[in-house]
Amino acid sequence: MRNILTITLNDLRVFFADMGNVAGLVVLPVVLTLILGIATGGGGDNTVRLRVDFLDLDNTPESAQVLESLRNTNASLYFCPVDDGEETNCRLEDDETLTLELAQQRVRDGISEALIVIPAGYAEKLQTFEPVAIDYYSLADAVSGDIVLTALDAAVLEVNGAIVAAQVGVQIGDNFDPESDTPIFEDDATRAEFSQKVYDRATTYLAQQPLTIQYVVNQEVVENEISAATAGFGQSVPGQGSTFVMFTVMGGLFILIRERKQATLQRLVIMPITRAEILAGKALTYFTLGMIQYMIVFIVGVFSGMDFGDAPFAIFLTMVAFVVCIAALTFALATRISTEGQANGVSLLLSMTLAPLGGAWWPIEITPPIMQTIAQISPVYWAMSGFKEVIFYQGTLTDVLVPVGVLLAAAVVLFWIGVRGFKYG
């Protein structure tokens, strides 16, 4: 272990002896994170909130109940115009009324994430058990992930459950005589028969879905504004952090090739230490540089008042898994790269493609579904998934286990390739 640490400390000393490296590690990532964070809605609102237009054309307690259910389902949603305030800006002019046409245009313009319309007569239809539909407008594809729709689904399920229970109850009540001393059920067989009837009816009514969502995709996009909900420092800090971790750790490829060229790597081999210690020392160097890089960018998030969620260890674990994966990728590439020019080219190419592809530069949710599928080949996608689970959706350690597992599995394979084919000279 002593030899490993000696090699790592020396590598770090060499790295920090070059002021260009220090600038690349600190100045550029901090500046870019700040610019992107502020430009995309950053500020101190560390919990990302989704702006959703809610048009209540019924104005009844029942329609208000839908809004309440939506709030309970997802606290990160805020509804316009009812929630218009300083922290939850609906972006409506003082004298502006939210009409159906305006709300539809706002969705098309990307000002609001979605529009939910409670139709007039909603409560009445519920009471008479007539079918009724809530209109839902969104730019998102119906089959892709849409957290507003998920929330609405949950709210509708809640309302449907209540309707079914009410309907069944009403039908039982119709045949129930409270004045009679006779028990409702004469014997166990009657009780069982009744139980079966309720079950069958509830099943039938649930299948009929008294309340449904009518999904309307806004095809005519006028201008797609990045939603504040998925932007700001919540996006730029983990995104730029991951991007610059790739630059920094894969920059190790250049250092490795230079060590081969200046024969210091060969000199290490003829020292009384094992080759495993040399590789571990190098790997620890890349890991340390990657973690330093993440820390620098995340400190920007701390000073910007960003909320990192309630599971800091889950964030740390995601960072570790991503850095290990990129360090392993660097080792794997080193088996094929033989010149400093190739090293620079490959590390730049991979960083500049895998980072945006994986959703480091913009929210992956705004890309087409096919891109979201392709993005999964990028380690950045998995790192961002882990970060978002915690930062955006208040996830816990359990929620990042899948992305962390994917990154570590990739790391094992890449390390295996890298160590097997490692060239010392």
Added chain:
Amino acid sequence: MQYMVEASGLVKTYKRPDGTEIEAVKGISLNIQKGEIFSLLGPNGAGKTTTISMISGLIKPSKGDAKIGGYSITKEAIAAKRLMGVVPQEIALYPELSARRNLEFFGQLYGLNGKELGKRVDEVLEFIDLSDRQKDRVDTFSGGMKRRVNIGVGLLHRPQLVYMDEPTVGIDPQSRRRILDTVFKLRDEYNMTVLYTTHLMEEAQELSNRVAIIDHGQIIALGTQGELTQQVGEEDRLLFKVGTQTIADALLKNVETTVESVTRALYDAPSQTTDNGGETIPGMITVFAKRGRKALPHVIRVLNEADIEISSVEVREPDLEAVFLHLTGRALRD
């Protein structure tokens, strides 16, 4: 007798990109006694560095093994490496760090630390005469100074055996002289064994107790300088530089048959060196004669008659260059 180095049947085979194999070292065996300076002499590409790389544990032999102080370099690598200090041909240092930092880092990997490390680093800095520049970055040093630090790293842990792979390549004569004196000092004052590779006959001749001449991956001669020169007899060599003129075989035959005491005449055509910007090496006629100085005017006469313009003449008594020429038919040069 216990040897410091015992190499037996070392073979190194590489695969070419087309899948065929090339044998860079073809079964080298040699023993190096404790406290001697042993040189591996041969032209560039002869297999010297590959041999020393196998003995130092940098590369694994395809066949064979080497023992350092009784430890196998393939099976007991760490124990063997503790006994040796290696001075590679390249300046294997971190240019961004100071001379002292470089020495401290490698010293730590040799197992030194604390006060002991500081003391050894001071000693080495004094030995290589760089105490006053110890805090300067290596990339601010001259070529000769870098070479000295490169040597110093190999001496930090007071090894019993020091490998030096062409340590005087690309440096000025003054620095070269300093390095050669260092090699003597290591043997005479510190009782170290030195394995030295060079393609310069003068260095091997000046330094070595024993020399192994290596060519095409094989040792073609091994012994003291006296033993080796005996192989070519008492012949002197007459060297005629003839520029870029073409020399016919018939002329060489004429020299051999008409001049008394001449036994052989060879011609090396002009060539381009790969270093120093591709300098042209003039063509050279080498004439072997039992009494060189007496044969000299006669050889000049024959060459004049053939209208050969001679730019310089040199008479050399038997040396390692002659041995190489005698054994391979080629001059010991690039």
